[in-house]
Amino acid sequence: xxxxxxxxxxxxxxxxxxxxxxxxxxxxxxxxxxxxxxxxxxxxxxxxxxxxxxxxxxxxxxxxxxxxxxxxxxxxxxxxxxxxxxxxxxxxxxxxxxxxxxxxxxxxxxxxxxxxxxxxxxxxxxxxxxxxxxxxxxxxxxxxxxxxxxxxxxxxxxxxxxxxxxxxxxxxxxxxxxxxxxxxxxxxxxxxxxxxxxxxxxxxxxxxxxxxxxxxxxxxxxxxxxxxxxxxxxxxxxxxxxxxxxxxxxxxxxxxxxxx
Amino acid sequence: xxxxxxxxxxxxxxxxxxxxxxxxxxxxxxxxxxxxxxxxxxxxxxxxxxxxxxxxxxxxxxxxxxxxxxxxxxxxxxxxxxxxxxxxxxxxxxxxxxxxxxxxxxxxxxxxxxxxxxxxxxxxxxxxxxxxxxxxxxxxxxxxxxxxxxxxxxxxxxxxxxxxxxxxxxxxxxxxxxxxxxxxxxxxxxxxxxxxxxxxxxxxxxxxxxxxxxxxxxxxxxxxxxxxxxxxxxxxxxxxxxxxxxxxxxxxxxxxxxxx
DNA sequence: CAGTGGTCTAGACCACTTG
DNA sequence: AAGTGGTCTAGACCACTGC
Numbered sequence: 001x002x003x004x005x006x007x008x009x010x011x012x013x014x015x016x017x018x019x020x021x022x023x024x025x026x027x028x029x030x031x032x033x034x035x036x037x038x039x040x041x042x043x044x045x046x047x048x049x050x051x052x053x054x055x056x057x058x059x060x061x062x063x064x065x066x067x068x069x070x071x072x073x074x075x076x077x078x079x080x081x082x083x084x085x086x087x088x089x090x091x092x093x094x095x096x097x098x099x100x101x102x103x104x105x106x107x108x109x110x111x112x113x114x115x116x117x118x119x120x121x122x123x124x125x126x127x128x129x130x131x132x133x134x135x136x137x138x139x140x141x142x143x144x145x146x147x148x149x150x151x152x153x154x155x156x157x158x159x160x161x162x163x164x165x166x167x168x169x170x171x172x173x174x175x176x177x178x179x180x181x182x183x184x185x186x187x188x189x190x191x192x193x194x195x196x197x198x199x200x201x202x203x204x205x206x207x208x209x210x211x212x213x214x215x216x217x218x219x220x221x222x223x224x225x226x227x228x229x230x231x232x233x234x235x236x237x238x239x240x241x242x243x244x245x246x247x248x249x250x251x252x253x254x255x256x257x258x259x260x
Numbered sequence: 261x262x263x264x265x266x267x268x269x270x271x272x273x274x275x276x277x278x279x280x281x282x283x284x285x286x287x288x289x290x291x292x293x294x295x296x297x298x299x300x301x302x303x304x305x306x307x308x309x310x311x312x313x314x315x316x317x318x319x320x321x322x323x324x325x326x327x328x329x330x331x332x333x334x335x336x337x338x339x340x341x342x343x344x345x346x347x348x349x350x351x352x353x354x355x356x357x358x359x360x361x362x363x364x365x366x367x368x369x370x371x372x373x374x375x376x377x378x379x380x381x382x383x384x385x386x387x388x389x390x391x392x393x394x395x396x397x398x399x400x401x402x403x404x405x406x407x408x409x410x411x412x413x414x415x416x417x418x419x420x421x422x423x424x425x426x427x428x429x430x431x432x433x434x435x436x437x438x439x440x441x442x443x444x445x446x447x448x449x450x451x452x453x454x455x456x457x458x459x460x461x462x463x464x465x466x467x468x469x470x471x472x473x474x475x476x477x478x479x480x481x482x483x484x485x486x487x488x489x490x491x492x493x494x495x496x497x498x499x500x501x502x503x504x505x506x507x508x509x510x511x512x513x514x515x516x517x518x519x520x
Numbered sequence: 521c522a523g524t525g526g527t528c529t530a531g532a533c534c535a536c537t538t539g
Numbered sequence: 540a541a542g543t544g545g546t547c548t549a550g551a552c553c554a555c556t557g558c
Contacts, residue, residue, distance in 0.1 A: 004526080004527060004528090005527080005528075006527080006528090007458065030542080030543065031544070032542085032543085040528080040529090041528060041529045041530070042529090042530090043527095043528070043529075043530095044527080044529085046544085046545090047528095049544095051458065051459055054314060054445065054459040055445040055458070055459040056445055060544070060545095061537085061543090061544080062535070062536050062537080062544050062545065063535070063536035063537035063538080063542080063543050063544060064536080064537060064538085064543065064544080065537095065543060065544075066544085078493060078495050174497065175496070175497055176494060176495065176496045176497065177494070177495040178492070178493075179492070179493045179494070180335070180491065180492050180493075181441050181490060181491045181492075181493060182333065182463065182486070182490035182491070183443050183461045183462070183463050183486030183487070183490075185314065185315040185316055185461070188271075198267065198270075198311065198315070199311055199314040199315040201445070201461045202443070203441075203442065203443050226442070226443030226461070227443070229442075230440050230441060230442035230443075231441045231442070232438070232439070232440050232441075233338060233438075233439045233440075233441060233493055234437070234439070235436060235437040235439060236435070236436045237433070237434065237435055237436065264545080264546060264547090265546080265547075266546080266547090290523075290524065290525085291525070292523085300547080301548050301549070301550095302548090302550095303546095303547070303548075303549095304547065304548085306525085306526090307546090307547095309525095320525070320526095321524090321525080321555090321556085322524075322525050322526065322554070322555050322556080323523080323524050323525065323554075323555035323556035323557080324524065324525080324555085324556060325523095325524060325525075325556095326524095326525085521557100521558080522556105522557095522558085523555105523556085523557090523558105524554100524555080524556070524557100525553105525554085525555080525556100526552105526553075526554075526555095527551100527552085527553075527554100528550105528551080528552085528553100529550085529551080529552105530548105530549100530550100531547105531548085531549100532546100532547085532548080533546085533547085533548105534544105534545075534546075535543100535544085535545075535546100536542105536543080536544080536545095537541105537542085537543075537544100538540100538541085539540090539541090539542105
């Protein structure tokens with residue numbers, strides 16, 4: 001058996017989807033119909049459809065059916081200092097809103113203590129969890145730690161709006177952000193808030209923001225659905241104009257393991 | 261049935277893996293053992309393991325067993341102009357090599373013609389496919405189009421080494437790169453070269469490079485395994501120092517649909 | 521050879537959506 | 540009530556690995 005039946009079926013459907021035989025939003029044949037069409041058992045049909053789901057081409061709704069997924073993506077732009085997310089979204093014709101899920105002072109892990117340079121004797125910070133809604137649909141789960149003095153002083157504003165605009169309004173300028181972009185998979189929490197199955201592909205932006213005095217003030221991660229979001233970056237020869245020689249470049253960002 | 265059995269089993273194993281009860285590389289109990297341990301059918305055990313595989317926590321080898329995956333990731337740094345990939349890898353203790361899979365002059369699609377500003381009458385470019393090997397293991401599939409004159413003049417060098425260093429050596433300086441980072445899924449080609457199952461999560465860096473005269477010269481995408489690679493970015497308040505006012509920022513990168 | 525995972529079947533029961 | 544997908548079982552046969 002060179003190629004499994006379920007692959008043959010999912011590949012055939014895949015090509016039909018990619019060549020727009022089935023358009024975005026359109027319903028695929030039911031499992032029963034596919035069983036008859038390909039003369040296979042239900043479990044094989046289900047596996048074929050599961051293949052397409054993991055490839056982000058199909059979404060299924062219990063009791064309704066399987067539908068071709070919308071593969072359009074919303075772009076976050078990292079070219080600006082991430083302060084203008086709302087404007088960025090407006091430019092793409094998307095209404096932006098947010099909901100604070102949690103805001104409280106907590107003791108942090110060793111790695112967060114080191115990243116934010118908190119005193120080892122009292123390694124505390126404010127932990128924020130925010131859910132970003134795009135056109136009313138949950139799109140991004142934002143989990144960040146912020147220095148305790150800032151979290152305390154700005155608590156009211158921080159609960160209502162995004163972190164970076166709040167800091168800017170308070171006169172605290174973010175000079176630079178060190179970030180890692182990576183693929184991750186939905187755990188129970190992300191699965192719940194972002195309305196995806198466990199294990200669904202996500203794109204995670206893990207970052208540390210530094211104020212103009214080079215002090216780290218915010219550390220956290222923004223977790224978005226991998227099938228609906230992407231990041232735009234502009235890379236320049238001389239990132240800040242500090243060094244005009246070739247070969248000199250910004251400090252290497254160290255990959256940080258997550259224990260957020 | 262509040263939570264499915266397969267989820268209960270995969271979640272239990274997941275916690276054991278994350279808390280290092282099972283270490284990286286260690287073999288999990290066989291399907292038979294898990295069937296006995298949880299008193300479930302084989303199909304349920306298999307589904308539990310499949311959950312862990314899609315989450316990147318486990319890899320399975322036919323005839324051998326299921327093993328805890330290595331979750332260490334290699335970091336590409338976008339802070340430098342991407343010319344020093346080999347140095348970046350060396351710093352992470354990784355031997356870097358590459359293999360040219362394809363190098364030929366082709367007619368390009370409409371979108372590539374527009375991006376590279378090629379004449380509509382003769383929309384041709386050189387298409388390169390390169391496989392990047394890290395410690396001898398395939399890690400990244402790099403598919404790019406380069407202007408026909410450059411491809412022709414530098415063909416010998418381009419087949420032997422990476423595109424950007426070759427251009428630099430020829431005195432062609434890359435001024436900036438517009439890029440999109442996104443999660444994708446393995447198609448047949450990526451699956452073959454990167455040694456992953458169809459549909460496996462990938463991280464794609466789709467880019468257009470501009471020379472100092474603002475002319476687009478290279479366009480393409482670098483496709484890497486999502487479970488093994490991540491991108492580091494430094495975001496600065498004033499990307500190039502051209503504008504020191506707040507609120508002024510670089511041009512918005514337009515998401516480009518792939519037909520590479 | 522025994523042990524492992526890979527594919528597939530036929531059939532049962534449940535949960536959700538729609539009319 | 541009918542149609543959809545979601546979960547689960549018991550059992551068969553095949554393919555690969557390692558002794």
